[in-house]
Amino acid sequence: MAFESDFALLDQYAEGEERAFEQLVVRHQRIVYNMALRIVGNHDDAADITQQVFPKVLADLKRFERRSSFRTWIYTIADNLCRNHLKRTKKMEWVELPVEERDRGETSPKLLIKRERDRRVREAILELPERQRLTLILRSYHHMSHQEIAQVLNINENNARVNYFHALKNLKSTLIRRGGIDEL
């Protein structure tokens, strides 16, 4: 089956082909979930936000003028939902998914050190101011350009770049303040 662009799928959906929407969900479900998980820090809330994003996409479809890519737009919606969620919950902490049986035996010192280091970095990321955190996440894990990040956050490109720089600096300071990446 030929690859169809997001916009082509949106057109098909507008003509009544609901399977086109299903394809969009399959295509973007994971990236939305991963972004939400890195922002809110736990699986349940990230999964809830992902479930809310797609109906919201349908609701706002008529207002989407296609000035940005579908991916950028969907990130904007996810970002808004994440922010609403964070306003309600206030407290954030990283909650790991339960360790599966097959992972349980892996207790080599190297792996334990990696897990501990990752945990500290994740928690430090959660401490960043909202915009810096999102910029860092979109840049580092979703490989978005500063221009795309600017569209998601509705700021100019230079501010997006500055946000990223400050996010890295703040992250480093937090890691130093909280002690210990170097000893790991």
Added chain:
Amino acid sequence: MNCKEVQDQLVDYLEARFGNEARRLAEHIESCDECRQEYRDLRETIQLVRRIELKDPGADCWREQRKSIKEAARTAGKPDRAGRGFCDSGRCGFRSSVGLFFQPDIDLPAHWRLPSSSSPGSCMPGKEHSFTPRENIPSCWTRRCSGRYIAAEPFQGDTRRSKNSMS
């Protein structure tokens, strides 16, 4: 080129976005302790961040989630009336503690009320509840992988219905 100019451009330098300027920046970083340290810190931080992997919640969870998204998409834009309603006046012969289930497209009679905020069927964002199989689940509740439901913001959206089913 002074330190401030160099440090302002370090992110771009790290991302290799420079052409001719890169050589001048590299020369400065090589000769300046402060900028070299700043450059190393940024590079290390980027590496620490990028190394983090996420655990995949598993195929079942993705499938379950797609099912819930389909359900939510189908009811998108309907007034959030599905669920229990209560007769407040006794006119219908029910005491107010007795509720009846209403379908989303049926208007509640004027003397009936929706559940109060403390009732399980009401939509308090962030609230969790387990519905029994017989209960009608309002569209503002979303299903978690655990099988419990969580209330989201009430959804207002496109009322368009398609001739094709999503299932």
